[in-house]
Each structure stands twice: as structure tokens, then as C-alpha cells.
Amino acid sequence: LPDCRVVSLGLGKVQYYSTSDTSKDGPPKPPSGDNAGVIWLLEFNFPHAVRAVLKKREYGAKYTQNNFITAVRAMNEFCLKPSDLEQLRKIRRRSPHDDTEAFTVFLRSDVEAKALDVWGSHEALARERNLRKEVERQYQESKFYFLLTPRSGQRTTFLQGPGKVVMVAICINGLNFFFKLLAWVYTGSASMFSEAIHSLADTCNQALLALGISQSVRNPDAVHPYGFSNMRYIASLISGVGIFMMGAGLSWYHGIMGLLHPEPIESLLWAYCILAGSLVSEGATLLVAINEIKKSARQQGLSFYEYVMQSRDPSTNVVLLEDAAAVLGVILAAGCMGLTSLTGNPTYDSLGSLGVGTLLGAVSAFLIYTNTEALLGRSIQAERVQKLTEFLENDPAVRAIHDVKATDMGLSKVRFKAEVDFDGRVVTRSYLEKQDIDQILNDIQQVKTPEELENFMLKHGENIIDTLGAEVDRLEKELKQRNPEVRHVDLEIL
Secondary structure, eight states: TTTOOOEEEEEOEEEEEETTTTOOSSOOOOOSGGGGTTEEOOOOOSSSSOOOOOOOOOOOOHHTTTEEEEHHHHHHHHOOOOHTTTOOOOEEEEEESOOOOOEEEEHHHHHHHHHHHHHHSSHHHHHHHHHHHHHHHHHHHHOOHHHHHBBBBBBTTSHHHHHHHHHHHHHHHHHHHHHHHHHHHHHOOHHHHHHHHHHHHHHHHHHHHHHHHHHBBOEEEEEEEEOOOOOHHHHHHHHHHIIIIIHHHHHHHHHHHHHEEEEEEOOOHHHHHHHHHHHHHHHHHHHHHHHHHHHHHTTTTOOOHHHHTTTSHHHHHHHHHHHHHHHHHHHHHHHHHHHHHHHHTHHHHHHHHHHHHHHHHHHHHHHHHHHHHHHHHOOOHHHHHHHHHHHHHHHHTTTEEEEEEEEEEEETEEEEEEEEEOOOHHHHHHHHHHOOOHHHHHHHTTTHHHHHHHHHHHHHHHHHHHHHHHEEEEEEEHHHHHOOTEEEEEEEEE
């Protein structure tokens, strides 16, 4: 060891030694021969000496050739075929996946030797790798991910739940926009224009929500391993921005222009009839959204207010708020138009347009805020985090839990992460329960040299590490089974 200084503790004194040859003071040099790997580290003023077992070993590329490699990596990295791997040594290892008990791996040195036997040289293997990478790059460039990515549940997405609510809202708001537009053309009312723009904004935004719902059910792929569930929040965020710009902006503009340049308004009878029809249709859509939110909130153990404020279902929330604003907007527009009819003053109508724009601005601000919070990675409720933590802490193999994070990924999916301090004694006992103790005792009695001790410890040490990995897999599996909303579990070993 290069000039590594250690300390020897005596009775009331401290002595410093160096293991380098140039040091004048220090412990005796280790003996040569079979015990060359043993060095003296600490010397106490006791009848016996304490010494380390082995030197620190440097691990290079030669040692890592004994690493394991899966069949997929062997074929991808070394350009081999499945038939090339059939003649290699196969080793069964514990699988990290819940649905697979064990899987076959190969020694990296065997795979490298087979690749050289197949391709003839390192240069030929490198050329083949580069050729395959170029083919893969061209394929990725020509592929349309949006069209080719498989989707799950396409047929039922818009027949139930948030998808059904959004489709109903699109149909009703589309019809409302058409009739309100006709009423504005006939009467020239600023409030009616604002209501027409309001319905148009709702229709466009809900079409955007439908696109977000269809994208959110896409299956995870290599580029997006956690799926596309956040597409609902993204669509709702864009919808909020659209409401502000298209709905509130145009309503404010038309209301201000009405105040600056007031014009007489024609008969408002047809406008009142259309507003009454809009009130009924918007109210029906609002009831559909309210019932859906009550149902979802009850399933998750939340109140109606908590479910809306936490934006657990962004698509339904958008429909709820848009239709609530639409109902209030219809009432406000009808009231201002009524005042204009009674007084003959078009200012009230323009003020109604400004009121509708302000209402839309408030709704858009709320949607932008709640969906931004969700996209930033929001934690689940503290009670649910405590429940997950207590489950892990009550396991005999776990000594302590640190740095717990439980993030809501949308669509009632949770990602759970924690650092786990395992009890090494429990893990070791779990390993020993599956072993032949008499055989282990016999192996211990056969140990005579440091090399034999090293081989014994390496053999059982690797098996104990595998047992620790199996304990992690067991905890992750049980955590998912007891809490179906937890889809991704990352347990880090301390």
C-alpha cells in the first residue's frame, strides 16, 4: 500500500506508522511466502496482535469479463444470433421482474469469444455494429411515433368516465356556438357575441381535451418509459391558456369596443330563447361532470372540493369549470341584455360582455395553476404516504426508511421511492434457512488458508446479495398488491 498511514492505540499514547519502505518507524514487515497477502495494520499493548486478512485488490477489465450478460444484450452489442448462444454456458439468475421467476444469462467472456469466432476480428465486429446503428437511425427517422405507437383501450376511452363527459360537452357546446352565432348576427348584441365566443372556446378546448385523453392511454415505450398519462394535464393547461386568450380576450375586446362605440340593439327575443336553450344544455353537461367527479372522488376517498382543487381528473375538471362558467355567463348575459331592453342603454350589454370575459379569465387562471402544480410532480396525501411507509417499516427485514417520495403521475397512478436500511441479520438468516447448515459447517472446517477463506466468503457473499435483491423484489411486489394505485416502486438500498 503506498505510504498509507495508520494509527496504533496504546495505553495513553498514540503511535503513527507507515507501511511504505521509506518510513523509519513502523511495524515489522509482513512475512513473505504464503502469507504475503497479510499486512499488519493495528498494534495494541496487549498479548496478541490484530491483522487484516487480505490486501486491497485492484479489479480491471479482465475481472469484469466474468460479469453476466443477458441474451438480448449479447445479440445487440455483439451482433450475434440466438443460434450462436445455444452452445455457450448458461447460468440461471434471479429475475428482477415480477412475472418471471428466473432468467438465463451468459458470461461476458464467453460471449466476446463467440463474437470474435463469428466475425473474425474486432475490426469486423466494430464495422457490423456501426452498420446496424446506421440502419436503426434511418428507421427511427422515417418512423411516425404518433401514428405507430399502440394504444390501449381505444374503443372504451370515450364511452365512459372523463372521455364520455368530454364528448357530451363537445356536442352540446358545438350546437350552442352555432345558435348563439346566429343570434348575434341577428341582434348585434355584445353579450351575445361574448357568449358565442365562449361556446366556441369551450368546443375547441374540449376537442383538445379529447386529444389529450386519447394520447394519455398510449402504452409506454422506450422513449417514455412511464407512459403518457400527463398528456391530460398538458391538454388541460393548453386549454386554460386558450380560454384566457380566445374567450376572455375577445370578450373584453368586444365589451370595450361596445363602451367606446355604442350601437343600438335590435329585438332580443330570439337571443333570449337561445340563451334559455343554452342554459338548459349547459346545465345538463354540468350535471354530467358533477356526477362523474362525485363518483371518482368517492372511489379515492376524497371530498368533492378536494378532488376538484387537487385536479385529480383534469379533463373532467375543465368541463366542470367551463360549464359552470357557461351557466353563470348565460345568466349574466341575460341580465345585462334585460337591462338594455328596459333602459335602451347599450352600455349594460357591453358591461355584460366584460363580465363574461372576467369570468372566463378567472376560470383559465385556476386551470393554469392547478395543472401546472400537477405537472411539476405533486405528492400524494400525507395519510397515504404514511400508510405506505408503515407497511415497509413493519417488515422484519427493514430496519429504517429514509427519503420517502410518493408522486402522483396522473390517472390514479403513483410512483413510490424510498431509501431502505435493511437488517443484515434477517437477510442472512433468510439465506441460511435455505441452505444445508451441516454442509456449510463442513466447508468452514476445511478452510485453512486466506485464499480458501476468500473463496468461501465470495461464494456465500454473492448468494447473500442475491437474497437481498430477492427481499427488495418481494417488498416491491407486496407494496403493489396492497396498493394497486402504486405502479412504479424504486427501493434504494442503504
